Amino acid sequence: QTNMELDKKPSRVKTAASGLIPFVFIVILMVYIFGPGSDLLDLGVPLPEITIEMVDFVDSEIHATVRNTGPIPVEIVMADINDRIQPAAVEPDRFLERYETALVRIPFEWNEAEPYIIGITIEDGTRFEKEVEAAAPRLQPSSELIGFFAIIGTYVGIIPVMIGLMWFPFIKRLSKNKYHFFLALTAGLLLFLGIDSIEEALEVSEENLAGSFNGVLLVSTVTMLSFLGLYYTGEKLIHRVKDSPYSKPVAIALMISIGIGLHNFGEGLAIGAAVGLGQVALSTFLIVGFALHNTTEGLAIASPMAKGKPMIGKLAAMGMIAGAPAIFGAWFGGFVYSPFSAVVFLSIGAGAIFQVILTLMKWLQQENENRLSSAAIVSGIAVGMLVMYLTSIFV
Numbered sequence: 001q002t003n004m005e006l007d008k009k010p011s012r013v014k015t016a017a018s019g020l021i022p023f024v025f026i027v028i029l030m031v032y033i034f035g036p037g038s039d040l041l042d043l044g045v046p047l048p049e050i051t052i053e054m055v056d057f058v059d060s061e062i063h064a065t066v067r068n069t070g071p072i073p074v075e076i077v078m079a080d081i082n083d084r085i086q087p088a089a090v091e092p093d094r095f096l097e098r099y100e101t102a103l104v105r106i107p108f109e110w111n112e113a114e115p116y117i118i119g120i121t122i123e124d125g126t127r128f129e130k131e132v133e134a135a136a137p138r139l140q141p142s143s144e145l146i147g148f149f150a151i152i153g154t155y156v157g158i159i160p161v162m163i164g165l166m167w168f169p170f171i172k173r174l175s176k177n178k179y180h181f182f183l184a185l186t187a188g189l190l191l192f193l194g195i196d197s198i199e200e201a202l203e204v205s206e207e208n209l210a211g212s213f214n215g216v217l218l219v220s221t222v223t224m225l226s227f228l229g230l231y232y233t234g235e236k237l238i239h240r241v242k243d244s245p246y247s248k249p250v251a252i253a254l255m256i257s258i259g260i261g262l263h264n265f266g267e268g269l270a271i272g273a274a275v276g277l278g279q280v281a282l283s284t285f286l287i288v289g290f291a292l293h294n295t296t297e298g299l300a301i302a303s304p305m306a307k308g309k310p311m312i313g314k315l316a317a318m319g320m321i322a323g324a325p326a327i328f329g330a331w332f333g334g335f336v337y338s339p340f341s342a343v344v345f346l347s348i349g350a351g352a353i354f355q356v357i358l359t360l361m362k363w364l365q366q367e368n369e370n371r372l373s374s375a376a377i378v379s380g381i382a383v384g385m386l387v388m389y390l391t392s393i394f395v
Contacts, residue, residue: 046070047070048074048122048124049069049128050069050074050076050128051210052065052129053208054337054338054339055132057135058137060109061105061107061108062105062110062118064103065101065104066101066103066104066120067096067100069099069212069213070098071098073095073096074095075096076094076120076121078120078121079104079118079119080118081108082116086108087106088105088106089104089105090102090103090104090105091103091105112135112136112137115133115134115135116132116135117129117130117131117132118130118132141335145335146331149275149331150327150330150331152268152272153324153326153327153330154327155291156267156330157268157323158319158323158324158326158327159323160291160294160295161295161298161319161323162316162319163298164294164295164298164300164301164302165298165299165301165302165319166298168302168305168315171299171303180364180368180374180376181376181379182299182306183360183363183367183377184364184376184381184384185303185387186360187357187360187364187380188380188381188383188388189300189384189385189387189388190256190260190384192385192392193263193297194350194353194354194357195350196388196392197263197346197349197350197353198223198346201343201346201347201350204339204342204346205218205219205343209340219346222343222347222348223350223354224351226347226350226351226352227351227354227355228351229351230255230258230352230355231359234251234355234356237251237254249304250304250311250314252304252356252363253302253304253305254318255355256301256318256322257301257318257321258356259352260300260301260353261322261323262345262349262352262353264294264322264323264326264329265328265329265332265345266346267326267329268326268327268329268331269329269330269337269342269345271326271330272329272330272331272332272333272335273337275330275334294323295391296388296391297322301315302315364377
């Protein structure tokens with residue numbers, strides 16, 4: 001046994017070495033490219049680029065958060081408001097390495113609800129700008145505002161989902177074929193939500209993130225990682241309860257609740273950000289639209305559990321899991337909104353929803369004698385997407 005262990009030890013060393021050797025050569029290549037070989041690859045002039053990520057209106061100042069998203073260091077030399085040069089202080093300093101951020105503080109007597117264009121000029125004379133359609137004071141956390149966003153999140157997330165759960169007795173009385181229709185309708189609802197999450201993430205990325213962040217690839221990567229992570233977790237959960245005919249529907253309903261909850265966090269984020277930016281009309285429109293839209297999400301949770309034992313407590317708990325994240329999203333969007341984190345959260349929600357769809361379709365296939373081409377399933381998916389589209393018109 002000792003000799004066998006000694007034989008295995010050199011084998012492990014050789015395996016580790018064979019894996020490290022290519023990595024060592026990659027490191028040497030990178031060091032050469034960015035060192036002695038940099039002159040050979042200098043085929044053009046690198047252009048500077050900065051991104052104004054956030055603009056906050058505070059007392060008698062305008063604060064611009066600036067990031068160097070270009071390939072070379074830059075120096076901030078000037079700031080202007082509506083093309084008029086203004087004095088400005090840059091914290092911590094004017095010199096930005098790649099991806100480094102700075103806060104530009106511009107003393108300015110701004111007026112609420114008026115539009116402003118904030119411009120930042122660097123040392124070579126290149127000017128970058130960001131337009132704000134309507135100035136609004138930056139929200140400061142307070143018990144009143146925290147309660148306000150909690151009420152909004154309840155209106156948007158919890159109450160509509162709970163209303164949707166009231167379809168549970170109706171679905172429970174359906175025949176098997178009609179039940180399959182509503183399960184497929186659930187898949188259609190979720191498919192629309194997943195596509196909607198990706199669309200929102202891409203929109204935020206395009207409007208607020210610099211091209212160097214590769215917004216499309218960021219959304220794709222985070223969505224896939226979320227999908228794979230939750231798929232692995234979901235399969236483990238279903239495997240644990242596979243012997244119980246009542247636990248599997250509960251496990252699937254729980255995954256649906258989690259996926260919808262992550263999506264509703266993104267919806268709360270949008271509302272909180274709209275309120276924080278002073279877009280009162282838009283935020284009111286979003287609240288009404290999302291509230292109507294989200295009543296269908298309760299149906300998505302109730303459908304898998306309809307053929308199991310009546311478990312009102314668990315059903316209500318899942319409604320909270322699906323709806324309550326809208327409150328946290330509203331807090332996050334109103335007080336500490338960040339475009340990058342918004343893209344990440346929306347992408348995570350999309351991946352979670354696609355994972356739930358796959359699990360739901362696999363269960364439908366087992367329930368329907370390994371067939372997914374029945375009229376009930378095809379029409380259910382189509383109707384689910386159509387219902388979500390019609391309700392989304394109000395958002």
